[in-house]
Amino acid sequence: MKKMKDIMNAITEPDLSAQQAMENHLNSLTKPLGSLGRLEDLAIQLAGITGRTQPVIDPAAVIVMAADHGVSAEGVSAFPTEVTRQMVSNFISGGAAINVLARSAAASVQIVDIGVQGEFNLPGLISRKIRFGTNNMLHGPAMSMDEAVAAIEAGIDIAQDAIRKGAKLLALGEMGIGNTTASSALLAVLGQIPVEQAVGLGTGISQEMRQHKARVISKAIERNQPNPSDPVDVLAKIGGLEIAGLAGVVLGAAAMRIPVLVDGFISAIAAMIAVKLSPLAVHYLIASHESVEPGHALVNRLLGLQPLLNLNLRLGEGSGTAIALPIVRAAVRIAKEMATFDQAGVSGSLDGSVSGENQTLDDSGQTISMIPSPTYSIETPYFIETRHEFDQGQKAGVYQAIHTRRDIRTFIRQPIEEEKLRRILDAAHHAPSVGFMQPWNFIVVRSNPIKQQLHEIVAKEVQVAGQYFEGKRAELYPKLKVQGILEAPITICFTCDPTRDGAHVLGRNTLPETDVHSVVCAIENLWLAARAEGLGAGWVSFYKKQDVRKILHIPPHIDPVGLISIGYTHAFQERPVLETVGWGKRYSLDELIFTDRWGNH
Template sequence: MSRSIMDIAGSVQALDPAASAAAAEHLDRLTKPPGSLGKLESLAVKLAGITGKVQPSFRHRGVVVMAADHGVCEEGISAFPAEVTPQMVLNFLSGGAAVNVLARQAGAEVMCVDVGVNAEINHPGLISRKVRYGTDNMISGPAMSREEAEAAIMAGVEVVEDAIRRGISLFVTGEMGIGNTTASAALMSTFTGIATLETVGRGTGINDERMRHKVLVVERALELNRPDLSDPVDVLAKVGGLEIAGLTGVILGAAAHRCPVVLDGFISGAAALAAQRLAPESVNYMIASHVSQEQGHVYLLKALGLEPMLHLDMRLGEGTGGVLALHLVDAACRIMSEMATFESAGVSTGAETGKEGSETAGEAQG
């Protein structure tokens, strides 16, 4: 490879402080009490810092659905068989999955990437970046080699860069891979030190007995492989997944090119932890769309220092929560570009009448 992962990680820069400050100032001049639009205002400031533009817009956006299989499915940790992964990839490609429906509503392009599905898939719409046919069973040894993990990360970077050349300027993370909540729990426990009892969730909807077994599987994988916390690529290789490594590359690639990346759920969050460890500044380019029902997700977002915008009790994955959050991104952008200022609308700020007058003006608008 002509470029290394550290080259990409090293190119992730801090947000533009001047643009962030200008956006905050503009928001305070709009016809509303300061801060009254809540998270939409903080999102607008963040988008300005990411892009360097006070009034950004994202006409072309893409959902990157990374797909791969997991050898740990041999341990019976999922309610669905591994054959569902390639079947769902074909569903994405035919436009029939939930993420396709929601992406059409949000005006986003779905890009389905085979980075490690354990089957041959031939479709003109598929982006083929297959590193290998699924991971190995991580309770018998590393899920993959270091070189394979690196190749999957760089595949994610390359998908983003290809999309940017086509005009896409905002990315949503999505995934498909039966068994990937197991790998994500192992990654989260390694990166955060949080016990497996709190990081392992029900995934596809397993019962209590299978849930206890899943916890033991993750614990055995961690004991056997002893992933090196100081080396995020080692962690991904030993207990991760090809699609999770691919999403790590998507996040790094987006951040390196100053593009926002909207995180979906728990699996996307595990990739975000890896990206943050590789490039600490990358977290500033991440937008947390929602908090899922997977029990570890709330703790994972806290570890990243991100606040979710939506609480919808979702646990589907695919990028569905991330795509729904695009409507809020659009709302923040339109507030910045279309809402009148006090000066342009000839509206009093209430400064002359003091605090009481300002509050009354706010209530009148509410």
């Protein structure tokens, strides 16, 4: 455990100065600004990872972790368990798809036995076996917590050893019959999404088998009760050894500032576990592709990763990484080998572009710039800023709402006037949203039976959460009132529809989670408007999303972002309750302000 924690603590932010230097360099090259799209994004990311304006990613190594899964005994795969062992032999002999693709991509392949059933005597196989496959998670935990940690730490060792031997990029691969079942289970719990949405056809099972697979996963989750806030607990109860090992590879690489090329669904789940353990690790990930497994797109979205390719792959082994590796190399070579405007003697346009873009021909056939020129009135010189401030009374009201807003848990039984409710919902609806997509809906819950159902699922999760606090907070927790659904006249469920406005939303391509951020802006608008109207609002965050979806009949693709209970209250406390009772204190603003870079006060 100490090794894992030390590695997690060693992972740092990308080098922002190197990223800025790379961006400046790319903007000086003989091309229109941003015209190489994702290649430029990749070059900037690699500069931040490596801290170099000329990043090096070769030699590249594909690390394939192999292990067996006890749950495969439930008939969840199209192939028998012994195929894992047979494929390991195939990898070592060089006859598998990853061997062929890695040779074409000039990458080495390392095969690691971290949990295959049976012993091997194969030259070149790296043996880090934790145990002979996992237990059947349908009947109990797949492995112990100690075994899960040992597998993660084995992955850390493998990554560090590869890097010490010269690897500058690590790619993830896996082999294990039954591992899409474990990965779907992990996604359902860690991503808080319905099992049906997380389960795909894996290695090629039928729809009937897929439904059986979903039932097995649901029963395993119910039996083991993994804690979504503890990724190691989830991994131990319903995960796999090779998944744990790959999570360790991600952590080990990130700690040594080495980029990680992620393959398909299983390796993406491993990357998600690494990010749950150490959020900064996400900056070191590059998604090679998006497979046909439905869970893969969900994981990429949860991680905020944009895949380089979509070739309808569903093989695993690291195959997608080997195919994508030349694209990553192209990004590096563009930054290193392409001439700048000065070097090539090419005249750049005002916005850094050359021919074609932002240009047209006038009536005489001469090229003219279409870059709009700024216009200034004679009466108002351009250097005089136009102010649009509120008057003093209006400003005081805005700041009063901000500073006196509280998370209210106790309500009086007085109904909310309909016109007042309409006003605060209208305030929510006027929140800013990425690409003006307005992804929100507001489910206003007035029904007492439905409130009772929501109360019950929240109370259950409140009880579960209590066991994770220690010391003073363990004493305080049972005394806290953390929700008032039954008392409040209404509770509003704020939802996010990621499909609204089509597949391509302005401003969401590189940060897919901005649609959820938009919904949070709507919640904040409503909360401030409610305070101005004398209404208390309490944000309830103890629930499983699939439970809320079931109670409120929310479609599977819609995300229930927040439950907000609203009503009149006896008083708005001078200070937040958690501060008053000694749970925590507000940081000073000066502690939280950095200048130009992280940590620079």
